[in-house]
Amino acid sequence: MTREMLTGNAAAAWGVRLAEVDYVPVYPITPQTEIIETLAEWISDGMMDARLVTMDSEHSMITAAGAASATGARAFTATSSQGLLYGFEMIYTVAGWRVPLVMVNVSRGLSSPLTLEPDHNDVLAIRDSGFLQIHCETCQEVLDSIILAYRLAEDERVLLPVMVNMDGFYLSFTREPVEIPNPEEVREFLPPYRPKHAFFMASQPMAQGVAVLGGSAYSYFKYQMHLASLKALEVYGEICAEFEREFRRGYGPVEGYMLEDAEYALVMVGSFSTLGKKAVKRARDRGIRAGLLKLRLLRPFPEADLRRALEGKRAVAVLDQNISVGKGGILYSEVASCLCNSKKRPVLLSFIGGLGGKNISPHEFEFLFEKMIEAFEQGTLNGPHLLYTEQEWEEMSLLKRTAEKEGAA
């Protein structure tokens, strides 16, 4: 084991290298490109025994990666934002093939307007596809999650692809100390992929991704994917326990921070959770019994863990780094659906923040805790509320004036 300063992207590349992946079809896009550049360099220098192929688009890239998975090769690919959407059709298709592909998405806000910085509308666009989703807060988590993801995807009870997500810039380009485990130890935890599941071979003709006209067959296959995804929760628990024994790092489907005795809980995802944790600590200093729940798995959705962690709280605020235009925060709805039948249901608030990588200042977190207390004590609820400051509005007004927007405030 060595400990090095690595970016999220470099940590992802290390995860792939340690997983001893066979095949990597690639297509570049900021802020992901550093992952495939690193892999290309290692493969070219003979430090990694894999085949890397540059493709003509993300659509072809995901097709190639899924097809390779179907042959029994261990495949990897990565994308971000517009690239993920360009390959969107194949995301559903590959998930339906029931192949254990692992992908990394480096989150970046979707156009229009165009941006480079992160929010989660890209990865949540594929929420319903059948891909499992692991969301990372630290660079270490990125490396470890890729290794976990192959174990999970390749498990005979699961056989669904996994998307490991990290935030562009805030994790992808951020260096922090990362432990790189020994290849032998990883090999023991994640042996070479020897599928019992049927797969493409030269001498064994078979059909993959067949057409099924008539809804009963279609319903059967779709529902089996759903059951496999739910089964993945159980498998994930087993795998994480084993990972923790081997590598002394534990990753539950959810992670609580100062949550147990908390009266007011914040629900977050991804790298901004670090800022949420700091805000929780500061709130505690001010005498507020605050806590944070980080969702690591979004698919399968860890309903039972989430309910157990949040029942009986005075108020819970879901801070969505995404926006479902015309509805509001996507995870708010998901959390609400978990809690709505609970007798110990907390008051639930919805906030949207960090869109396009917008910083969330300590003051905005304070506002959020104030609103939770207000909602509990006075029963006032309004929202979804966008976290946006007066100063940001003034800066936006200046931009509008520069763009000569007539009648702008």
Add this chain to the structure above:
Amino acid sequence: MLSLRFHGRGGQGAKVASRILGTAAFLEGFYVQDFPLYGAERRGAPITAFAHISEDPIMERGVISDPDMVVVMDETLLQDTRAKPLSGLRKNGVILINTSRTPEEVTADHGVEAQVVTLDMTKMSLTMLGEPILSTPAGAAAARIVGIGEESLKEAVENVLAGILSEGEELDENVKLALSVFLAVTPLDITTVEALPEASPVIIVPFEPAHISSPTINALGNSPLRKTGNWRVFRPVWNREVCTKCMACLARCPDGCISLDEEGFPCVDYENCKGCLICVRVCPAEGIERVREAQVL
């Protein structure tokens, strides 16, 4: 925890400087996080990079708006209204500036309340590396000021630059440069006061109609208003005695800054020339000289 912010121009090495500092602090056993911020930036455009150094796990992500120390790798950025390199600096914080001037002169000019350190990094780089690349001196000076040891700095320079430089000789030159910077500055006591920024209230964003709220720009092109001439370290100067009017420079200028005067000689728009010096390299007659900006002024 110490939080540092580097301000440089694309290509000067702000990101690498932050990594040299970050790796050096990591080697000393600290928790470290470093992070560059650039969008679709070009060579010469202002960029920032950040580093947190702490004895405890770091609970930060993203930009540093209230640094303990800023490293200004290009003095012209002090006047840049977008870069604003001194913004948010904590009380009693440190400003390290790449300049030939004294701390007193800089303090008087900019009315700053901070510990000012000046070092002519460009001159040192030009002398020792032959190029105005500032990653090593800026990273080394910052590391020295925050109190990092010589061995960790040396190892960090080797470690970070090994992946970038192909020639061992260049690496040795950079290590030598780092060590001479190490001797040129001294560690400072950086005990700052948290300048809690005046909290801007969270507002309810009102509805605005699409003619305002769609991301269109009605104003005619305003990029000509943004002069990029102050990005230069060197300016190209033509020697008319040697120039054959072949127009290779005009054809290759990536910014269309070169035109012909009435006699057919190339002339350059210095308000926008970024000093990339491609013209110097492509001139078959070797008739374009690079002249250090400070010496022109």
